Amino acid sequence: MTYGSARRPNRVAVIGVGIIGAGVGWNLSLQGADVVFIDAGLPGEGVTNWSFSWVNASNKTVRRSYFDLNVAGMATYRELAAAIGPDSWWYPNGHLRWADDPAAEAKFLKTAELLAGWDYRVEVCTGAEVRRRFEPALTLPDDVPVLFYPDEAWVHGRHLVSRLVGLAVASGAELRTGAAVRDIVVRPGGRPETVALSDGSRLGVDAVVNAAGPHASHVAELVARRLPMRREAGVVARLTCGQRAPVHRALHAPHIEIRPDGAGSVVLHSREIDALIDTGQDPAELAQMLRDSARHVVPELGNARIAQTRVSNRPIPADGFPSVGALPSVPGYYEAVSHSGITLGPVIGRLLAAEILSGKRDEMLADFRPERFSP
Template sequence: MGIGSVKRPVRVAVVGVGVLGACVGWNLSRRGAEVVLIDGGQAGEGVTNWSFSWVNASNKTVCRSYFDLNVAGMAAHRELAGTIGPDSWWYPSGHLRWAGDPAAEAKLLAAVELLTGWGYRAEVCTGAEVRRRLEPAVTVPGDAAVVYYPDEGWVHGRHLVARLVRQAVASGAEHRFGVAVHDIGTGADGSVRDVALSDGSRLDVDIVVNAAGPGAARIAGLVARHLPMRREPGVVTRLDCVKVPVRRAMHAPGIELRPDGDTSVVLHSREVDALIDTGEDPAELARLLHESARHVVPELGDCPIAQTRVVNRPIPADGFPSVGAVPSVPGYYEAVSHSGITLGPVIGRLLAAEILSGERDELLADFRPERLSP
C-alpha cells in the first residue's frame, strides 16, 4: 500500500485466533504484511480446542466444489507439515468407518463408490482385518465392512495454533490476547480504518479479517454486515488414559473417537449432539459418550472423563464457508467456516493471497461472502 512515494506494508487485524485466524495470520505475516493477532480469549482455546478435528473430504460429498475445497485442505495440511514441521499437531494416520446395520452399510459403500469415482482413496476391509492390521483394541464384528481412508488424519488444533502464532510472531506479528474487538471504525468512503479493543486502545489498520468463529456474526455487525449463521451445537468429551488404546480417528456406529496425544482420547457423536437442545446436563451427555465408546473399545471403560464442553459450530446459514472480501466494506474480509480444521491451511493461503495481491481463487468461487447477504 502506498503512502505518498513511500511503500509501507499493509496492516491487518486478524480478529479471532483459532485455526482459521492463525492460518490466515501466519500466511499474511510470512508474505510481509504487518499482522496483529487479536483474541478475546486465548489463541486456540475456542471451538478449535473442542473439535473432533478429523481432516477429511469423505464426509463432504454434498457438492463437488465443497469436496474439492476439502481435498485441497488435506493437501494444504501435508504442505504445512512440511513447512513448519509436523510435531505434536499433525497425525496423518488414516481414518476408519463402519456402519451398524445393513442399510447404513449400503449407504457407506455407495459413498465409497462415489468417492473412488472422484479419485479419492478408500479401501474396504473386514472387521477381522482391521483388528489384525490396524486397531487390535476395537470390537468391530469380524465380517463387518470397514472403510479405511488412508489419506485422512486428525489435527491437534491447539498445538497447531500455538505453532503458527509462534512463527508469525517470530516474523514480526504482534498479538493481543485476552482483549476483544468492540468496534471497527470506517472512513468517509466506508473502508476499514481502525479497530477498538476492550482494553480501551485503538489500532489503525488497513484490513480486518473476521475469523471470530461462533462470534463472527457479531464482528460482521460492527461493519453493518448481516452474516446469517446456523445454530448447531456440539459436545466433545476428553478421557484421561494411562495408555491410549487406539492409533487413529474412527467413526463407529453412534460414536466417533480418536487419540488426543499420548494420554487422552476425544469422543464425539452426532446422536448425542442431538440431545443438547433437550436441556440434558453436559455431564449426562459425557456419560452417554463414554458408554458408547466403551462398547467399541472396552479399555476406554477404565479411562475417566476429564473434560466436557458444549460449543457452537461456526456455520454460515447455508452450511458452507464464507471466505473473502465483502465488496461493500473495503478492507473487511471473512474467514468463517465449519470444517475449519480441515480447511484452515487452504483458506489461510488463499485468503492471504487475495488480501495481498487481489487474486480470487476459483476454489473459493462458491464460498464467497456476497452470496449470504447481497
C-alpha cells in the first residue's frame, strides 16, 4: 500500500540520535539518501545509554504482532552484526531467568510453554546446571528451574550508535550535535521546509524523522501533532568490578536484573526499585539498593564500586506500543518512537527507511501506526 503524497525526499533530518535515529539514518544513507542527524546532546547518550539493553521477544507476548516485530528485531541484529561486524556492541550469549516464589515461577514456565509453541527457542535447566554450563559465579538453589533463551542477547547501545553514525557520516551524512530542534517550518500544503536549531542555524530539509525518544511528544508539537506518551521512569546503575565482569549474559534473577557492560563492568536494574523513584528517594540510595539485591545473586558484586547512576524516562507511546511510520495528515513527517527500542531500533530503522524512500507501508507495522493517536 502507498500513501497519498508519497515521493522520495531530497534531504531527511533525523531528529534524535539514539539507537532508533541511528538505525533509521544509517539505513537511509545506505540507500543513497541525503541525511542530516541532529541531536540536542551527543549520539547514543540519551536513554539508549541508560537501558538494560536486553534484546528479546520473550517479554513481548502481550500481542502476537508485537512479539513478531520483536522477533524480527532479533533477526535484524544478527544481519546487522554480519553486515558491519560485531565489534564491541553485540553480545549474543542468551538470557537466563528464574524466580524465588511459586506463583512467579509458574508464570515464567507457562510463558516458556507458550513461546515454545510459537517456535521460540527456550530450554528449562536447573540452577546446578546453569552454574556448571553458563555462570559459575551465581548463587541460586541447585534444583530451581531456570529458563535459558539461547537466541537473546544484550547490546552496547552507545557503541552501536557510534558505529552506525560513523558509517553514515563516512558515506556523506551530516551530523549536528549539541543543538536541539526548536522549530519545524512547513510549506503551504504541509511538507517541512526548514528545521531551526537552538544554535541559531536553519537547515533546509523536506522530510523529518521524529526519533527524539522520551522528548518525542515535544518534537511532534512542532508540526502541531499530539503524540500522547506515558511517564515511566527507570533507574540503572553501572558498577566497576575489577578486570572482568562476573557474569557473561543478561540475567533476570529474583528482584534484580544483571548484565555485563564490557570488561570489568556490570549494569543493574530492577522494576521493584523503579517503583521507588517517585517517592523522592535519592538515586544514590537506589543504586545501593540495586547493589544489595545483586550481591544475593552474585556475591562478588557486594564489593563492586557504583560508578554511575541515572534515572531516565522510557519513551512509551500512551498505549504501550511503538509509533512508527508516516503520518498521512502531515506529509514529510515520520515518527519512530518506541519502548523496547534497543530490541527494535535496527528493525524500525530498516522498515522506516524503506517506507520513507518508497512510500510503501510494511504490513509488519500495521498495528503500530502513528495515526492511531490522531483525533
